[in-house]
Amino acid sequence: MTIASGAAVIIPTFNEAAHIGGLLEQLLRQKRDVVGQILVADGRSQDATRAIVAQIAAANDRVHLIDNPDRLQSAGINRAAAAADPAHGILVRMDAHSGYADDYVARLIRTLQERDTESVVVRLRTVGRTCMEKAIAAVSNSIFGTGGAAHRIGGQSRLIDHGHHAAFRRDAFQSSGGYDVHFIANEDAEFDYRLRRAGGRIWLAADIEVDYFPRSTLGALARQYWRYGRGRAQNFLKHREKLRARQLVAPLLVVMLAASTAVSLVQPYALALPLLYAAGCCAAALWLALRARSICVMLAAPALWAMHLCWGAGFITTMVMKK
Known part of the structure; x- marks a missing residue:
């Protein structure tokens, strides 16, 4: 046409x-x-x-x-x-x-x-x-x-x-x-x-x-991904379209990290999960930095934390509030 x-x-x-x-x-x-x-x-x-x-x-x-x-x-x-x-x-x-x-x-x-x-x-x-x-x-x-x-x-x-x-x-x-x-x-x-x-x-x-x-800043990135997570939850609440596995990872991660941190108050070994996640992000940042041949890219670790956790928190907040 x-x-x-x-x-x-x-x-x-x-x-x-x-x-x-x-x-x-x-x-x-x-x-x-x-x-x-x-x-x-x-x-x-x-x-x-x-x-x-x-x-x-x-x-x-x-x-x-x-x-x-x-x-x-x-x-x-x-x-x-x-x-x-x-x-x-x-x-x-x-x-x-x-x-x-x-x-x-x-x-x-x-x-x-x-x-x-x-x-x-x-x-x-x-x-x-x-x-x-x-x-x-x-x-x-x-x-x-x-x-x-x-x-x-x-x-x-x-x-x-x-x-x-x-x-x-x-x-x-x-x-x-x-x-x-x-x-x-x-x-x-x-x-x-x-x-x-x-x-x-x-x-x-x-x-x-x-x-x-x-x-250009972690704060702005965090606010952006908070909105992204909220928007995805709004979409789910409106249409009930099945979520992809990658869209469930961040909310589940937030729940598990929050639970592990709370449990660590009585059982220090529960901190293993948050530490493992932080180490994984650092390893990913190192791999990306080596591939890009740029020391700047080591900042990918906190960028990953901001993207994952704020997206997941935004999604959970909207699902709980249901609006």
């Missing part, structure tokens, strides 16, 4: 003054039959993001600033999708705080046409710049941090249940109801569930990659 008139590119933003100008300039270099429209859904940024977008929009009719008072990516993308010109049959989701090849949108359009699927997802390759970011990137790109998620690890292109959102057929996105704005995270996986239930197919284009720049 051929889709004409290019794509409507949607970019959710909040305080992205350092990145949005460069991304818009990159997209505007593409022909109109590739990038037909660019909609920046801004969550009322407190920096110069809106001013930068408004200035570029004043000089180019392809760029539009969409107000997103909810300050949620899901709500912003839904608003932009509704405001997009109906002539554009493809919606492409991009993030300002990421890196893209110049032919990124063109390849997504071509893949949607060739595979005739409702959605194309891509590999999210985490790229670090600072020492801490390099450690987080090493973990995020490995099985230790993601449990082997295909859109994180890579591999062969194929039909898949869920991946990093890149492009949709507009009619499929709208008929599936767009994103659920009640989700604090994991709204992409929740959408993919509804899309698949409606008969939609999701193609992982493993050869198309996005460079993702991670959180």
Whole structure:
């Protein structure tokens, strides 16, 4: 099935003054039959993001600033999708705080046409710049941090249940109801569930990659994975879809570590489990550091603790609260 008139590119933003100008300039270099429209859904940024977008929009009719008072990516993308010109049959989701090849949108359009699927997802390759970011990137790109998620690890292109959102057929996105704005995270996986239930197919284009720049501190990483865990629990509570084994590991780990620590107050030998877990994370960090040939990657050990324990704690908290 051929889709004409290019794509409507949607970019959710909040305080992205350092990145949005460069991304818009990159997209505007593409022909109109590739990038037909660019909609920046801004969550009322407190920096110069809106001013930068408004200035570029004043000089180019392809760029539009969409107000997103909810300050949620899901709500912003839904608003932009509704405001997009109906002539554009493809919606492409991009993030300002990421890196893209110049032919990124063109390849997504071509893949949607060739595979005739409702959605194309891509590999999210985490790229670090600072020492801490390099450690987080090493973990995020490995099985230790993601449990082997295909859109994180890579591999062969194929039909898949869920991946990093890149492009949709507009009619499929709208008929599936767009994103659920009640989700604090994991709204992409929740959408993919509804899309698949409606008969939609999701193609992982493993050869198309996005460079993702991670959180730069352990505190920010911990808060991010707390939200991820809560979002996954929200998804389970809404649809009762069977959880994968890798999604159960972190909550079980949190329970076992908490129980072992409590028991250790009367039986010191119970500390063996927390110590074994800590040693395992250190061993994984050493292996990743040797593979990357970077001493910075030894910080992968605390990054693993933050990712595993905060994801698991967020999941358990939401399951207990049931909201």
